[in-house]
Amino acid sequence: MKKISSGIYGLNALLDGGINENSTTVVIGMSGAGKTTFATQFIRRGLEAGQEGIFVSLDENKEQIIKEAIEMGWTEILNFIEEDKLVFIDASGQEFSQFIKKELPDFVSSWKGANARIAVDPLTPVVWSTSDRYEQRDLIGFMLKETRKVGTVLCTLEEHGTVGDLSGNETVIPMYLSDCVIHLRSSFEAGSRLERKLKIIKCRSSAHSELEHPYSLMKGFGLVVQAGDYPLIPKREKVGQFATDLNKIEGQLPSYVFKRLANSLKDLKDRDLSEVNTEELINAILSEHQGD
Numbered sequence: 001m002k003k004i005s006s007g008i009y010g011l012n013a014l015l016d017g018g019i020n021e022n023s024t025t026v027v028i029g030m031s032g033a034g035k036t037t038f039a040t041q042f043i044r045r046g047l048e049a050g051q052e053g054i055f056v057s058l059d060e061n062k063e064q065i066i067k068e069a070i071e072m073g074w075t076e077i078l079n080f081i082e083e084d085k086l087v088f089i090d091a092s093g094q095e096f097s098q099f100i101k102k103e104l105p106d107f108v109s110s111w112k113g114a115n116a117r118i119a120v121d122p123l124t125p126v127v128w129s130t131s132d133r134y135e136q137r138d139l140i141g142f143m144l145k146e147t148r149k150v151g152t153v154l155c156t157l158e159e160h161g162t163v164g165d166l167s168g169n170e171t172v173i174p175m176y177l178s179d180c181v182i183h184l185r186s187s188f189e190a191g192s193r194l195e196r197k198l199k200i201i202k203c204r205s206s207a208h209s210e211l212e213h214p215y216s217l218m219k220g221f222g223l224v225v226q227a228g229d230y231p232l233i234p235k236r237e238k239v240g241q242f243a244t245d246l247n248k249i250e251g252q253l254p255s256y257v258f259k260r261l262a263n264s265l266k267d268l269k270d271r272d273l274s275e276v277n278t279e280e281l282i283n284a285i286l287s288e289h290q291g292d
């Protein structure tokens, strides 16, 4: 899986190096959590790396997004637009099913072979466009599949109601359909100060942090995420020790099993194994294959 940089300071390390190329990510948060800022940084990072950027806005108009991006310190955005590296698709006020089923595929086929970054900000109006769950699933699934054809996709979702309750109809379907889900939780907890925490809810085909991470919105920097207790220096020694222990029991395992496990460990060399009792695991492996 090729990783691409998210464009968010501090986030790549929590995603085992970045976002998987050609994957779909959903960023969920309440109004003001920083979703549009996140989407803008993601697009900007791609443009700086020579990729194209496509900003699909279903709600806010292009001018507003550009204005906020400039206010946040991204003055070169106008140059990218001028050079046609960054394009906006303004679908606000349109019938979404019509837009997704007709206009979007046309657009995608005209971008065939591109390696772009696509941001849909926010995806929420698509969910709202129909109350039928199957139609929602169909529309969102189709939209993600189409946009993925031209690159790596990031969608934002508005969070309503109780903060952190992601089980609502509006969030469940997009979460289920996407590869990676990031929750930006901003709330007034235990006092009057706004607390912001980022959490990676899931990320297919990637190791990732399972902790909550404080984040801030800084003018000129955008979203800035802190690692907190997450080990930034991988605990290779622990994996190394486990590999040594596994080597010791090679003779007691069928050779295909040993080979498979030893190969898997190569992929895990950067993985923090601190939550795994490796001694117990060695015994479990032995017991599983006893008498094979």
Ligand SMILES: Nc1ncnc2c1ncn2[C@@H]1O[C@H](COP(=O)(O)OP(=O)(O)O)[C@@H](O)[C@H]1O
Binding pocket: 029, 030, 031, 032, 033, 034, 035, 036, 037, 038, 071, 072, 217, 218, 219
């Ligand atoms: N120029 C700025 N300087 C500092 N913080 C800003 C600036 N512009 C926006 N913000 C912060 O970003 C928040 C809005 O971010 P935004 O990405 O628009 O959120 P969302 O899309 O989730 O509603 C604001 O509530 C504010 O805290």
Ligand SMILES: [Mg+2]
Binding pocket: 035, 036, 037, 121
């Ligand atoms: Mg927004």
